[in-house]
Amino acid sequence: MKNTLYDKIWEDHCIRKNDDNSSLIYIDRHLIHEVTSPQAFDGLDIKKRKIWNKNSILATTDHNVPTINRDKGITDPVSKVQIETLRDNCNKHSIELYDLGNIKQGIVHVIGPELGLTQPGMTLVCGDSHTSTHGALASLAFGIGTSDVEHVLATQCLNLTKEKNFNIIVKNKLKPFITSKDLILYIIGKIGTSGGTGFTIEYTGDGISCLSIESRMTICNMTIEAGAKSGLMSFDEKTHNYLKDREFLPNVKYYDQALKYWETLVSDKDAIFDRTEIFNAEDIEPQVSWGTSPEMVTSVDGAIPSSDKVSNKEEYENTLQYMGLQSGTDIKSISLDKIFIGSCTNSRIEDLREAAEVVKGEKVANNIKQAIVVPGSGLVKAQAESEGLDKIFTKAGFEWRDPGCSMCLGMNDDFLQPYERCASTSNRNFQGRQGDKGRTHLVSPSMAALAGIKGHFYNVREFMNEK
Amino acid sequence: MKNNNFKGQVIPINRDNVDTDLIIPKQYLKSIKKSGFGPFLFDSLRYTSTATLDSTKIREEDKSFILNRNPFRNGNILVSKSNFGCGSSREHAVWAIQNFGINTVIAESFADIFSRNSYTNGLLLICLSNENISTIINNALSSDSYKIEIKLESNSIILPNGDDIIFDIDESYKDRILNSLDDIELTLRYKNEINSYENKMKSMKPWLFGNE
Ligand code: SF4
Numbered sequence: 001m002k003n004t005l006y007d008k009i010w011e012d013h014c015i016r017k018n019d020d021n022s023s024l025i026y027i028d029r030h031l032i033h034e035v036t037s038p039q040a041f042d043g044l045d046i047k048k049r050k051i052w053n054k055n056s057i058l059a060t061t062d063h064n065v066p067t068i069n070r071d072k073g074i075t076d077p078v079s080k081v082q083i084e085t086l087r088d089n090c091n092k093h094s095i096e097l098y099d100l101g102n103i104k105q106g107i108v109h110v111i112g113p114e115l116g117l118t119q120p121g122m123t124l125v126c127g128d129s130h131t132s133t134h135g136a137l138a139s140l141a142f143g144i145g146t147s148d149v150e151h152v153l154a155t156q157c158l159n160l161t162k163e164k165n166f167n168i169i170v171k172n173k174l175k176p177f178i179t180s181k182d183l184i185l186y187i188i189g190k191i192g193t194s195g196g197t198g199f200t201i202e203y204t205g206d207g208i209s210c211l212s213i214e215s216r217m218t219i220c221n222m223t224i225e226a227g228a229k230s231g232l233m234s235f236d237e238k239t240h241n242y243l244k245d246r247e248f249l250p251n252v253k254y255y256d257q258a259l260k261y262w263e264t265l266v267s268d269k270d271a272i273f274d275r276t277e278i279f280n281a282e283d284i285e286p287q288v289s290w291g292t293s294p295e296m297v298t299s300v301d302g303a304i305p306s307s308d309k310v311s312n313k314e315e316y317e318n319t320l321q322y323m324g325l326q327s328g329t330d331i332k333s334i335s336l337d338k339i340f341i342g343s344c345t346n347s348r349i350e351d352l353r354e355a356a357e358v359v360k361g362e363k364v365a366n367n368i369k370q371a372i373v374v375p376g377s378g379l380v381k382a383q384a385e386s387e388g389l390d391k392i393f394t395k396a397g398f399e400w401r402d403p404g405c406s407m408c409l410g411m412n413d414d415f416l417q418p419y420e421r422c423a424s425t426s427n428r429n430f431q432g433r434q435g436d437k438g439r440t441h442l443v444s445p446s447m448a449a450l451a452g453i454k455g456h457f458y459n460v461r462e463f464m465n466e467k
Numbered sequence: 468m469k470n471n472n473f474k475g476q477v478i479p480i481n482r483d484n485v486d487t488d489l490i491i492p493k494q495y496l497k498s499i500k501k502s503g504f505g506p507f508l509f510d511s512l513r514y515t516s517t518a519t520l521d522s523t524k525i526r527e528e529d530k531s532f533i534l535n536r537n538p539f540r541n542g543n544i545l546v547s548k549s550n551f552g553c554g555s556s557r558e559h560a561v562w563a564i565q566n567f568g569i570n571t572v573i574a575e576s577f578a579d580i581f582s583r584n585s586y587t588n589g590l591l592l593i594c595l596s597n598e599n600i601s602t603i604i605n606n607a608l609s610s611d612s613y614k615i616e617i618k619l620e621s622n623s624i625i626l627p628n629g630d631d632i633i634f635d636i637d638e639s640y641k642d643r644i645l646n647s648l649d650d651i652e653l654t655l656r657y658k659n660e661i662n663s664y665e666n667k668m669k670s671m672k673p674w675l676f677g678n679e
Binding site (some may be wrong): 007015016020021022024026028029035036038039042049052054062063076077078079081082085100102119121122127128129142143144145146147148150151154156157159193194195197198224227228229249251255257262293312315316318372409411428430431432433436437465 | 480481482483484486488489491492494496497498499500501511517519520549551554555556558559561576578579580583584585586587590637638639650651653654655656657660661664668672673674675676679
């Protein structure tokens with residue numbers, strides 16, 4: 001047997017092979033949110049089509065929601081219509097919705113795993129590219145557009161062409177205070193933002209198996225930034241321990257049967273991959289992105305690369321102009337205006353603990369206009385509060401918010417003003433992503449927290465050793 | 468109604484990694500419709516100020532951006548470089564391109580989800596080599612008008628000087644562009660197969676179908 005984990009899940013869900021290259025693939029779980037679903041429901045209504053299996057669907061509000069003063073309701077009338085449209089659609093079709101005010105509301109990719117809605121071996125889709133996150137639990141998960149959301153609602157299937165297999169092997173352990181965010185930024189810096197296009201990436205090696213499930217999610221989450229729709233990791237003891245006791249897990253009647261199946265969710269020893277790359281975790285220092293694409297990244301001890309290192313000079317010049325930076329500038333000399341700790345990449349409890357460890361007993365620097373911490377879900381928020389993390393943050397001058405996507409894409413009131421510079425734990429540094437003309441530097445939670453305290457970038461390993 | 472006239476003015480966007488945030492910024496994703504995105508295509512490059520879906524103010528165009536200059540503002544074939552459409556899965560990016568009046572995008576390569584969304588909406592995507600792309604972009608930038616024609620039946624692009632470029636395209640994609648297909652209808656032809664798969668799974672993996 002020479003099957004990869006991807007081959008196995010694919011085969012398990014293949015209903016039929018079509019005449020062209022595609023196959024009809026069954027979808028087990030469908031997560032929806034307010035932004036990419038309204039046109040899909042509209043399409044169903046127009047054709048008077050029914051939902052195939054409403055029990056496979058869970059909805060939440062996350063992209064558009066306020067993270068402050070929720071009791072005042074949603075003030076932006078356009079956002080309000082979108083959220084009310086989701087409520088109406090869920091009502092009409094009897095779909096479970098975790099809405100504002102429900103402790104289970106949160107970023108769709110945080111609540112799926114946290115509630116046990118994401119399970120190993122599933123096919124899982126959502127109208128959002130960071131659906132790749134769920135692959136950390138050995139499920140085949142990928143983002144889809146709105147037409148495909150409609151297609152899954154109506155048929156529980158998609159016609160898909162199989163991707164190729166890409167194995168990224170990570171050897172050795174990360175050094176202390178270096179996180180999986182640094183690892184994935186480093187990998188994207190090496191293979192580029194289209195390095196994974198046309199592939200499903202499986203991450204293997206002792207550098208991956210030693211990581212916690214939440215750390216693994218950060219890697220799968222940013223796999224889309226490497227161009228691949230899905231990232232995968234095999235099922236192991238850690239996956240099992242993570243899943244135990246989650247709300248929507250198989251009940252006792254089926255649990256052993258499920259577990260037996262889950263244990264098969266690893267690539268065969270001699271599985272064939274179309275491409276393989278090896279990285280050494282020990283090589284990695286804290287990473288900071290300096291440009292407007294996640295591949296434009298370097299170590300915190302480095303500097304903005306010079307133009308002779310890049311192929312497209314014009315784009316390089318435009319990037320530096322947009323970012324307000326010069327070739328050769330030391331990363332550590334870059335000072336910040338805002339700090340954002342949150343997003344489906346880094347808003348889980350371990351991320352907040354990591355940031356709080358840095359923040360404890362410190363104060364936000366004077367030049368920082370705003371520093372916000374936005375937990376990924378109501379449950380993460382409650383857990384953090386029970387550990388006193390909220391107090392650590394607020395005492396230092398960080399704002400403690402309600403869950404949602406927030407400044408990751410700034411669809412609500414949390415966004416950058418033109419030319420403001422932000423250290424962000426999110427996943428995209430595209431032009432305008434966090435606000436028109438805003439400047440984003442992607443970093444890990446502890447690096448973002450530290451940038452808030454120092455007012456500029458600083459090596460978290462050095463800082464923690466001094467502390 | 469399909470627009471099968473693949474002849475027209477080229478709009479060169481001379482950069483790699485054109486992401487979907489750039490194609491249509493987030494504030495317009497609050498719409499619950501599939502139409503009306505045309506005026507917001509490449510919004511942050513096209514105007515000197517931002518807007519929202521419900522604002523009515525008339526904005527100043529940035530004349531240095533290609534879509535605000537003749538003859539490009541009436542173009543229907545967008546040409547760009549590698550990894551076009553990367554980033555967010557928003558189908559609004561494809562709708563915005565189509566709403567603007569563009570029916571073809573030619574690039575060195577496309578991001579996966581964007582390709583998929585283009586396919587479902589019948590937006591024609593063509594991959595060409597770096598060399599061919601550079602020729603088209605450079606010529607389009609230096610001419611008063613640069614019109615090319617795409618002949619789907621022969622997989623070729625005819626340049627204004629009469630040269631042609633042959634490209635590869637998936638036959639089912641071509642079929643999709645030439646005929647309006649209802650994907651859901653097509654899938655529902657296999658309703659019985661989906662049902663029997665589901666029944667099989669209900670006994671093999673019962674935990675996936677609720678805990679009753
Ligand atoms: S947190 Fe950011 S990347 Fe994640 S789902 Fe929300 S908007 Fe998308």
